[in-house]
Amino acid sequence: MSQETKxxxxxxxxxxxxxVPKTQSYEIPVEGDWKILDALNYIKDEVDPTLSHRWSCxxxxxxxxxxxxxxxxxxxxxxxxxxxxxxxxxxPLSNFPVVRDLVVELEGFMEKFKAVKPWIVVAKERAxxxxxxxxxxxxxxxxxxxxxxxxxxxxxxxxxVVSNEPDFIGxxxxxxxxxxNQDTRDEGAPERNEIFRDEGGVxxxxxxxxxxxxxxxxxxxxxxxxxxxLRNVLDWAASFVVKRGGKES
Amino acid sequence: xxxVFRHDVVIVxxxxxxxxxxxxxxxxxxxxxxxxxSKVYPMRSHTVSAEGGAAAVAREDDSLEMHAxxxxxxxxxxxxxxxxxxxxxxxxxxLTRLEHWGCPWSRNEDGTVSTRAFGGMTTKRTWFATDKxxxxxxxxxxxxxxxxGDIDRYDEHFVTKLLVDDGDCRGVAALDMRTGEMKAxxxxxxxxxxxxxxxxxxxxxxxxxxxGDGMALAYREGVALKDMEFVQYHPTGLPGxxxxxxxxxxxxxxxxxxxxxxxxxxxxxxxxxxxxxxxPRDMISRAITQEIAAGxxxxxxxxxxxxxxxxxxxxxxxxxxxxxxxxxxxxxTYANVDPVHEPIPIRPVxxxxxxxxxxxxxxxxxxxxxxxxxxxxxxxxxxxxRLGSNSLTECxxxxxxxxxxxxxxxxxxxxxxxxRFVAQVEAEASRVEELRGRRRGGEKVSKVRESLxxxxxxxxxxxxxxxxxxxxxxxxxxxxxxxxxxxxxxxxKVFNTELIAVLELANMLDVAETVATAAVNRKESRGAHACxxxxxxxxxxxxxxxxxxxxxxxxxxxxxxxxxGVWEPEExxx
Ligand SMILES: Cc1cc2nc3c(=O)[nH]c(=O)nc-3n(C[C@H](O)[C@H](O)[C@H](O)COP(=O)(O)OP(=O)(O)OC[C@H]3O[C@@H](n4cnc5c(N)ncnc54)[C@H](O)[C@@H]3O)c2cc1C
Ligand code: FES
Numbered sequence: 001m002s003q004e005t006k007x008x009x010x011x012x013x014x015x016x017x018x019x020v021p022k023t024q025s026y027e028i029p030v031e032g033d034w035k036i037l038d039a040l041n042y043i044k045d046e047v048d049p050t051l052s053h054r055w056s057c058x059x060x061x062x063x064x065x066x067x068x069x070x071x072x073x074x075x076x077x078x079x080x081x082x083x084x085x086x087x088x089x090x091x092p093l094s095n096f097p098v099v100r101d102l103v104v105e106l107e108g109f110m111e112k113f114k115a116v117k118p119w120i121v122v123a124k125e126r127a128x129x130x131x132x133x134x135x136x137x138x139x140x141x142x143x144x145x146x147x148x149x150x151x152x153x154x155x156x157x158x159x160x161v162v163s164n165e166p167d168f169i170g171x172x173x174x175x176x177x178x179x180x181n182q183d184t185r186d187e188g189a190p191e192r193n194e195i196f197r198d199e200g201g202v203x204x205x206x207x208x209x210x211x212x213x214x215x216x217x218x219x220x221x222x223x224x225x226x227x228x229x230l231r232n233v234l235d236w237a238a239s240f241v242v243k244r245g246g247k248e249s
Numbered sequence: 250x251x252x253v254f255r256h257d258v259v260i261v262x263x264x265x266x267x268x269x270x271x272x273x274x275x276x277x278x279x280x281x282x283x284x285x286x287s288k289v290y291p292m293r294s295h296t297v298s299a300e301g302g303a304a305a306v307a308r309e310d311d312s313l314e315m316h317a318x319x320x321x322x323x324x325x326x327x328x329x330x331x332x333x334x335x336x337x338x339x340x341x342x343x344l345t346r347l348e349h350w351g352c353p354w355s356r357n358e359d360g361t362v363s364t365r366a367f368g369g370m371t372t373k374r375t376w377f378a379t380d381k382x383x384x385x386x387x388x389x390x391x392x393x394x395x396x397x398g399d400i401d402r403y404d405e406h407f408v409t410k411l412l413v414d415d416g417d418c419r420g421v422a423a424l425d426m427r428t429g430e431m432k433a434x435x436x437x438x439x440x441x442x443x444x445x446x447x448x449x450x451x452x453x454x455x456x457x458x459x460x461g462d463g464m465a466l467a468y469r470e471g472v473a474l475k476d477m478e479f480v481q482y483h484p485t486g487l488p489g490x491x492x493x494x495x496x497x498x499x500x501x502x503x504x505x506x507x508x509x510x511x512x513x514x515x516x517x518x519x520x521x522x523x524x525x526x527x528x529p530r531d532m533i534s535r536a537i538t539q540e541i542a543a544g545x546x547x548x549x550x551x552x553x554x555x556x557x558x559x560x561x562x563x564x565x566x567x568x569x570x571x572x573x574x575x576x577x578x579x580x581x582t583y584a585n586v587d588p589v590h591e592p593i594p595i596r597p598v599x600x601x602x603x604x605x606x607x608x609x610x611x612x613x614x615x616x617x618x619x620x621x622x623x624x625x626x627x628x629x630x631x632x633x634x635r636l637g638s639n640s641l642t643e644c645x646x647x648x649x650x651x652x653x654x655x656x657x658x659x660x661x662x663x664x665x666x667x668x669r670f671v672a673q674v675e676a677e678a679s680r681v682e683e684l685r686g687r688r689r690g691g692e693k694v695s696k697v698r699e700s701l702x703x704x705x706x707x708x709x710x711x712x713x714x715x716x717x718x719x720x721x722x723x724x725x726x727x728x729x730x731x732x733x734x735x736x737x738x739x740x741x742k743v744f745n746t747e748l749i750a751v752l753e754l755a756n757m758l759d760v761a762e763t764v765a766t767a768a769v770n771r772k773e774s775r776g777a778h779a780c781x782x783x784x785x786x787x788x789x790x791x792x793x794x795x796x797x798x799x800x801x802x803x804x805x806x807x808x809x810x811x812x813x814g815v816w817e818p819e820e821x822x823x
Contacts, residue, residue: 061384062456101744119392132354136360144353
């Protein structure tokens, strides 16, 4: 049986040497059960050690290996080579500046991530001696899905709003903020909702749903943002009923 | 001139241990300036891949004493009992704190935190968040760390050297991967939280970044590595990739079967008694290896080696989806098997290093100002065999303790002569500059790494022999020599992953050298170190920790006492 080969057309860019990105083709033998990441690692190890890409866990949980494969954002350690024909294009994720080759700049995202206050906000921290908080399985289910994001950035690459409005906080970070708002242990919703209402917040989302479609972890950021919009409107309406600083439910 | 960055404490590593240390420092003395240096963004750290759970006493039918005894026995009496005592006491507090910080622990109907059974644990004491526990713990810690303003992150900075002057460690040399420039990151204490080194072996559950860097950094500065011969083979890795299928599968009731469909842990004597699938990992990995050697292995088309079957079918789809959804996803994606309908082929896979940088109970090393915590450290909690779900908790308990003690240490510590540290970083910058894209006669990085992997697999597997271990010592030395001839292609300064790989390879070589040296020196079988030529434990000669020091003439082997105190060694039978 002759070994199957495929040609990988990989975007290359070295800011030390190149004005603009170019592509380089590698024809390599592939195994039937390979993922796209296996092909890149084969190229790196056997053909061209100058290729730069991020990866670590190779089990779809560290979020390092997002790239555009044939134009679609994919988690490359989960994306089977067998889904593609003889030629496969691998490029850095869209909507991010490129550091080098397939490595994109994440600093902008890290700022947005922090902006939503992704931690439990409470007026007074609970003491360890008080033990664990009670939270029913249903209460957990209210936010669990939105806590599953691996920060792989596929949703930012897919989002039409991110590409037009660079200040848009974006799917993963908004979903994360919403995750904390939904958590019974958290009291930070009023602060986060102000951020959500601001420019670049939830109301910038046009509900294209692309983010949820590309999410490899089924986090459904589009759903989170819709819920967050609704909660915002309700909280805003409620603020007329209960005065600010008044009793919270 | 290199850029200089001044802090109070420098933490190397943004996994469970490093992040917990950072928070502990911020809480112990708000306002201290903390550098958190990591070669990947913290949420990429390999803690993220931990699946099954974190241990701490939580139930009425459990006690600290039981957790301590299970850990001592699991360690084959090589764990230090004072450390274990402290650990079990702190464990529930640490997991509770994580709960307060938002960790989505799975819940019982009444809203309390659920616990599950785990290998070698007498009762259900493993806290879990479905089967993505490390992921949730890491993200909770990382996100929580963001509310502390004094933690300055150096993401994607690779530490190449510890800065040591006059017997004190006062910072690190860090390569900014984005620019290729070397930085001096200074502090009056340094905490290594760099994780394990599973990539020294070819078939491992560990991710690409687990190259034992912190162990090598400390070793080169004269700090001993302890108990390096003890490496854990997890019984259940997927064919080909080595991706882990968590022990929680057995905690939830999964069976191990041989090619004849027999539950061999119940039908044959492998020392695990009625614990069966919930025996400790060292014993179960040996049982699988013996089953395969006896001709009862399962073959997987297109995959090297033979396997056993992990059968979850009787758990049913609902339980698998609610308790083990990630296992189902991993099995389908990486082994093309749906555990609801078929057994999963698995075999023992290199998973965890019990050994590491020798520290005392405070995480302090023999070098002034240098601390270590998490998998990179050997505080002697795990001895000769770690119990599953103790190590995530270890990262929290001893990450926090190292952080708190570093804070105490710096109160009286002088910053040292900055010029001398900067000079060290400049020398380091030249060394790395020379390495980048260097042309020599020899092989590619990937080939040398393969030779190393082969040598370690042959010499330090589930079962070892004197002859094969001695061969590994020689083979590692030969690979070290060939390292000097490695040729590099990538001359770019920006995100040069070939340069990182060659620096990591040097670290793995040092780690491998200590593992092989310690292994060949332990002529007994204890915990994960199963020596065919010396099949029994020998307390009269070997009830001690192994230390390996770096010297210009090669590794030097020493011993260190084990702290007993509560439980005297007895035969380890379940
Ligand atoms: C697949 C898998 C499943 C597991 N499941 C469980 C489980 O269910 N329960 C359990 O208790 N244990 C489990 N373990 C073990 C446990 O996850 C690890 O021991 C633990 O997470 C290690 O954490 P750490 O903080 O020490 O290191 P890591 O999380 O590995 O972090 C190391 C950090 O150091 C940084 N670093 C390393 N070298 C350098 C350098 N040169 N310069 C700068 N930064 C550097 C890295 O960037 C990273 O941030 C599992 C392990 C694996 C591999
Ligand atoms: S390598 Fe970790 S998600 Fe792909």
